[in-house]
Amino acid sequence: MFFSFGQGTWQQYGFERRFNPLVFLDLTFLFGITHHPVVLNFYILCVHALELWLLYKFFDFIKPQKRLILLGLFSVLPSTLWTLPINFTERWMLIEILLSLLCFKNFLKTHRFQSVLGFLFWANVACYVKETCFLFYVMLFICLILWRIYQNDIVLASFLHPVRSIQKMPLEFLLGLSLLFWFIQYIFVCLDFTTNSYLLDRQANFLEIICLYKFELTLTVISLFCVFSQKEVSLFNKLILMAHVLSVFFILFILRLISVDYMYGITYYVYVPIAFILMGLGCVKKNFVFYFWISLSLFAVLLINKEIFKHHQGQFNLEMSEFVKKLHDTNLIVDSSASYVLGGRKFELAYVKAFYRAFQNDFLKQNVKIKFEPSDDFLFPEEEDDLILIDKVEKGDYVLIKKNAQEKVVSDITVSYPRQKVFENKFYLIYQITGAE
Amino acid sequence: MPLFEDHILTNIFDRLKTYACSDIFLPIFALILLTLYVLARVLRPYLTTSENMLENTQESGSSLPPPAKILFTKLIYFSLNATCLHLYFVANEHRYFFKL
Numbered sequence: 001m002f003f004s005f006g007q008g009t010w011q012q013y014g015f016e017r018r019f020n021p022l023v024f025l026d027l028t029f030l031f032g033i034t035h036h037p038v039v040l041n042f043y044i045l046c047v048h049a050l051e052l053w054l055l056y057k058f059f060d061f062i063k064p065q066k067r068l069i070l071l072g073l074f075s076v077l078p079s080t081l082w083t084l085p086i087n088f089t090e091r092w093m094l095i096e097i098l099l100s101l102l103c104f105k106n107f108l109k110t111h112r113f114q115s116v117l118g119f120l121f122w123a124n125v126a127c128y129v130k131e132t133c134f135l136f137y138v139m140l141f142i143c144l145i146l147w148r149i150y151q152n153d154i155v156l157a158s159f160l161h162p163v164r165s166i167q168k169m170p171l172e173f174l175l176g177l178s179l180l181f182w183f184i185q186y187i188f189v190c191l192d193f194t195t196n197s198y199l200l201d202r203q204a205n206f207l208e209i210i211c212l213y214k215f216e217l218t219l220t221v222i223s224l225f226c227v228f229s230q231k232e233v234s235l236f237n238k239l240i241l242m243a244h245v246l247s248v249f250f251i252l253f254i255l256r257l258i259s260v261d262y263m264y265g266i267t268y269y270v271y272v273p274i275a276f277i278l279m280g281l282g283c284v285k286k287n288f289v290f291y292f293w294i295s296l297s298l299f300a301v302l303l304i305n306k307e308i309f310k311h312h313q314g315q316f317n318l319e320m321s322e323f324v325k326k327l328h329d330t331n332l333i334v335d336s337s338a339s340y341v342l343g344g345r346k347f348e349l350a351y352v353k354a355f356y357r358a359f360q361n362d363f364l365k366q367n368v369k370i371k372f373e374p375s376d377d378f379l380f381p382e383e384e385d386d387l388i389l390i391d392k393v394e395k396g397d398y399v400l401i402k403k404n405a406q407e408k409v410v411s412d413i414t415v416s417y418p419r420q421k422v423f424e425n426k427f428y429l430i431y432q433i434t435g436a437e
Numbered sequence: 438m439p440l441f442e443d444h445i446l447t448n449i450f451d452r453l454k455t456y457a458c459s460d461i462f463l464p465i466f467a468l469i470l471l472t473l474y475v476l477a478r479v480l481r482p483y484l485t486t487s488e489n490m491l492e493n494t495q496e497s498g499s500s501l502p503p504p505a506k507i508l509f510t511k512l513i514y515f516s517l518n519a520t521c522l523h524l525y526f527v528a529n530e531h532r533y534f535f536k537l
Contacts (some may be wrong), residue, residue: 008452032448072517170480
């Protein structure tokens with residue numbers, strides 16, 4: 001996202017950790033048109049409005065007033081509210097999935113060929129935007145096949161006559177083929193689950209998953225109960241809901257994904273499924289029960305948002321910076337673990353510069369020099385000579401380290417010197433070097 | 438800061454060129470879409486659904502609630518959205534940088 005500001009994104013194909021070549025394509029062109037924050041915020045609002053409108057259109061079997069209330073609740077869900085900044089692609093994922101499902105629904109109503117093409121196109125686009133979309137379509141495919149087995153459309157003899165089976169289930173065949181194409185590329189391009197560092201960095205244990213996704217899991221159970229207890233809900237909607245529920249369970253209990261710690265509490269991995277799961281509450285017939293669940297959900301959402309908001313105000317960063325502001329006539333060595341967390345990605349010059357600039361004006365007055373650790377991955381262009389790398393460590397220097405950094409990158413240079421802990425909070429440690437050569 | 442950049446068309450063209458020339462994904466993606474299109478054309482005569490998966494759906498999109506209910510619902514909806522936007526703009530200010 002960051003590079004699309006200057007020169008546009010490039011296809012991330014062959015990048016071992018991720019497989020999302022179409023991600024941030026919209027920002028590439030948007031940043032070619034404007035960099036103005038007001039226009040960018042307006043753009044976010046427009047995209048958010050578009051996804052709300054598509055949700056409104058898709059759930060046309062729910063009464064309008066219930067739909068509007070559910071959409072209001074959707075807007076303040078932790079996964080929605082905290083992904084409103086521009087660097088999240090989840091809004092477009094939801095739009096693409098909704099467009100594909102609207103085409104699917106239209107095909108079921110009218111049997112138009114163009115609807116099939118629309119479904120396949122948007123489903124493919126969504127899969128190449130983020131991997132979690134692929135998960136949803138796999139689950140949808142599984143649900144459709146299971147339904148066919150239940151209907152006796154697929155029996156043992158079907159495997160002996162594949163062409164006849166394909167003729168009987170063309171849409172399932174085309175969807176399965178799209179997913180197969182995606183999966184073959186993924187196998188060739190990306191590392192598998194056990195060695196993929198992106199997944200390993202974000203995996204948590206069962207207890208952490210339950211704590212982080214407590215609201216989403218409860219909502220899933222309630223929504224499942226609400227939808228499957230109603231006979232009026234169509235098979236199509238039940239299949240879609242089941243596909244989303246299965247993808248939530250896969251993300252939470254197989255992949256075990258949580259947000260990285262500088263995005264504390266943001267449940268963006270279940271952004272798309274939870275939108276559909278929430279709308280499932282609209283299937284409740286009795287108004288009293290519906291408003292009871294809505295009130296309860298709203299109360300829980302406000303509590304969770306308050307907690308995340310407290311964290312995002314940067315209280316831990318603030319505590320650390322309050323300490324650092326008291327320093328005078330010294331050097332502050334920023335360990336790469338800290339510059340990684342402060343910026344968002346390890347060794348990206350732009351992030352480190354952002355960290356440096358935030359301190360620079362105050363520190364010039366206090367005569368504090370910020371020094372960064374040299375690294376092979378961390379190459380400064382020649383014109384960036386205002387960023388100082390560590391040459392030697394002196395007695396009295398301070399070292400800023402991020403606690404429990406996901407990648408242990410504590411500097412070898414500073415570790416070898418005797419030092420004393422002078423500051424500690426939940427996120428940071430600051431040592432003072434007490435002896436040097 | 439200007440509201441819009443200078444040379445918008447050139448910018449877009451450059452970015453399009455950067456994206457299109459940076460890897461081999463686009464030709465592969467185009468090939469996949471073309472394959473799916475051809476197969477869909479071949480299977481077109483069979484593209485009918487045997488059972489109606491949409492049965493039991495009672496569309497209520499056209500039946501609007503009474504005016505009082507609309508007003509009430511809209512009020513709740515917009516107040517929730519206003520809260521959301523307020524939180525968003527405040528949070529955005531504090532997001533990653535320190536209060537120095």
